Each structure stands twice: as structure tokens, then as C-alpha cells.
Amino acid sequence: MLLGIVTGLTAEARIARAxxxxxxxxxxxxxxxxxxxxxxxxxxxALLSFGLAGGLDPVLKPGDIVVPTAxxxxxxxxxxxxxxxxxxxxxxxxxxxxxxxxxxDPQAKRRLRASTxxxxxxxxxxxxxxxxxxxxxxxxxxxxxxxxxxxxLPPAALIALNAKGAVGLGAVLGSVMRHPxxxxxxxxxxxxxxxxxxxxxxxxxxxxxxxxxxML
Numbered sequence: 001m002l003l004g005i006v007t008g009l010t011a012e013a014r015i016a017r018a019x020x021x022x023x024x025x026x027x028x029x030x031x032x033x034x035x036x037x038x039x040x041x042x043x044x045x046a047l048l049s050f051g052l053a054g055g056l057d058p059v060l061k062p063g064d065i066v067v068p069t070a071x072x073x074x075x076x077x078x079x080x081x082x083x084x085x086x087x088x089x090x091x092x093x094x095x096x097x098x099x100x101x102x103x104x105d106p107q108a109k110r111r112l113r114a115s116t117x118x119x120x121x122x123x124x125x126x127x128x129x130x131x132x133x134x135x136x137x138x139x140x141x142x143x144x145x146x147x148x149x150x151x152x153l154p155p156a157a158l159i160a161l162n163a164k165g166a167v168g169l170g171a172v173l174g175s176v177m178r179h180p181x182x183x184x185x186x187x188x189x190x191x192x193x194x195x196x197x198x199x200x201x202x203x204x205x206x207x208x209x210x211x212x213x214x215m216l
Contacts, residue, residue: 001022001043001046001138001190002020002021002043002045002046003019003020003044003046003047003048003085003139004020004021004022004023004036004040004042004044004046004047004048005019005020005021005022005023005039005047005048006022006024006025006032006036006039006047006048006049006050006082006127006128006158007022007023007025007026007035007050007051007124008024008025008026008027008028008032008051008052008122008123008124009024009025009051009052009064011197012024012050012051012197012200013038013051013201014177015050015197015201015204016019016048016050016200016204017202018053018204018205018208019207019208020048021031021042021043022047022050023035023036023038023039025124025127026118026128027079027123027124028123029098029100029123029124029127030048031056031094031103031154032123032124032125032127032128032154033059033127033131034134035052036127036131037131040131040135040137040154041188044137045143046081046084046132046140046142047127047131047132047137047138047139048063048084048088048128048139048140048141048142049071049125049128049129049139049140049141049142049143050141050142050143050200051124051143052124052143052144052145052146052193052196052200053066053096053120053121053122053143053144053145053146053147053198054103054109054120054121054122054145054146054147054149054211055103055108055109055119055120055145055147055149056097056103056109056112056113056118056120056121056149057094057113057119057120057149058148058149058150060119060145060149061145061147061148062145062146062147062148062191062192062193062195062196063143063145063192063195063196063198064095064144064199064201065089065092065143065144065145065199065200065203066092066094066096066109066119066120066141066143066144066145067085067088067090067092067093067140067141067142067143068080068092068094068095068096068119068120068125068143069085069092069093069131070095070096071095071096071097071098071125071126071128071141072095072096072097072116072118072126073097073098073100073125073129074126076128077095078129078130078132078133078139080138080141081139081140083137083138083139083140084094085140085141087167087190087207088142089142089203089206092119092187093118094115094118094121094142095116095117095118095119095189096118096119096125096143097112097116097120097121097122097166098119098121098123098124098125098126098127098129098197099112099121099122099123099126100106100123101123102123102153104152105152105153106149106150106152106181108120108149109149109150110149112176113149117183119141120143120145122143123154125143128141131151134215136142136154142196142200142203143177144196144199144200145196146189146192146193147189147192149195151188153189153191156213159181161164177186181187189216
């Protein structure tokens with residue numbers, strides 16, 4: 001199998017590029033679907049959703065890696081491929097919920113966990129699952145937790161990405177200037193996101209040392 005890797009952020013794509021062909025979707029489900037279709041058009045016969053995720057299970061802390069057994073989107077459960085999931089580091093054993101927008105506050109996270117049973121949430125994996133089903137190819141998910149289930153994300157964190165999946169510093173600074181009380185929260189978000197990125201880098205480095213995943 002030739003692996004295609006879908007990310008939300010361009011920074012995530014730079015990490016994943018060491019493994020195989022990569023496309024960033026800009027941090028939206030629609031963008032992730034376009035990215036996945038581009039990878040299939042270039043020859044990908046398996047897909048991997050890669051990057052950051054929000055925690056729904058309070059046990060998970062920033063930097064923890066999740067390799068879910070299934071993705072839940074619109075009430076549909078799409079099971080990940082066990083062989084590919086084992087190759088990228090083994091089962092985590094939980095579900096991941098595919099959201100349309102960032103889940104920003106603890107109350108919403110608790111409701112989502114209670115209603116779906118999911119342990120983590122992201123914006124791209126549902127689209128990757130749909131494209132994989134459309135083309136009848138396997139898919140898996142490799143994500144690092146970047147915010148705890150009990151954390152409230154500040155407003156600037158919700159508008160941080162531009163359409164290309166890069167951090168829009170102008171938008172972030174503008175939000176912080178209008179609401180300076182969120183500065184502490186933004187520092188915490190940055191610290192936790194850095195821990196998640198380091199975890200992804202370590203996992204990718206380990207896979208590269210084993211020979212990578214370009215051809216499975």
C-alpha cells in the first residue's frame with residue numbers, strides 16, 4: 001500500500017512528511033476531504049489522519065498519543081484498519097469523535113463524551129474515513145492530545161488558523177489585544193500544543209528508524 005497522510009496544520013504536515021506523501025487540509029473537515037482526495041488521485045491506496053486532537057477522556061493528558069479503533073461522525077462508526085494501526089504504534093482502544101468545529105469548553109467535552117463514548121475529538125478524521133470508504137481503501141488515525149478535557153480554550157485559540165492551516169499571528173494578536181485576560185490561557189495552549197508536537201515527532205522518528213511507512 002502507498003500511504004497518504006492528511007493533516008490539518010502545515011506544521012503537522014512537515015512532521016509527517018518524513019513518512020510519506022502528505023496534504024494539509026487547513027483545519028476544517030471540508031479541507032481534509034479535499035486533501036484526502038488529492039492524495040488518492042496521486043496514488044495513495046491507504047490513508048492516515050495525523051496531527052493534534054482534543055481530549056474528551058480526563059485520563060488523557062497533552063502529549064499522549066491516541067490510535068483509535070474507530071471514528072464516529074454523524075452517528076456512523078468507521079472502524080480503522082487494524083494492520084495499519086498496529087504499524088503506527090498499536091491500538092489505543094478508544095473511539096475518536098469527528099467534529100465540525102473545535103470543542104472549546106469542559107462542559108461541551110463532557111456532554112460529547114457522555115453521548116458518544118469517544119475519548120478524543122478532531123476535525124479531520126471523519127473526512128479521511130469518508131474518503132477511504134468512498135475508494136474502498138484502509139485508513140488509520142495517529143493523533144496527539146493537545147488540550148485536556150478540563151481545559152477551556154481561549155477565544156484566540158479558536159481563530160488561530162488561516163485557510164492554509166498555518167497560524168495567523170495577526171488574528172491571534174488582535175484577539176489578545178481586545179481580550180488581554182486570555183494571555184495566560186494562550187501560553188498554556190502553546191505549552192500543551194508543543195508537548196503534543198514533540199510526541200508526534202518522537203513517534204515519527206521511531207517509525208522512520210523502523211523503515212517508515214511509505215510502502216506497506
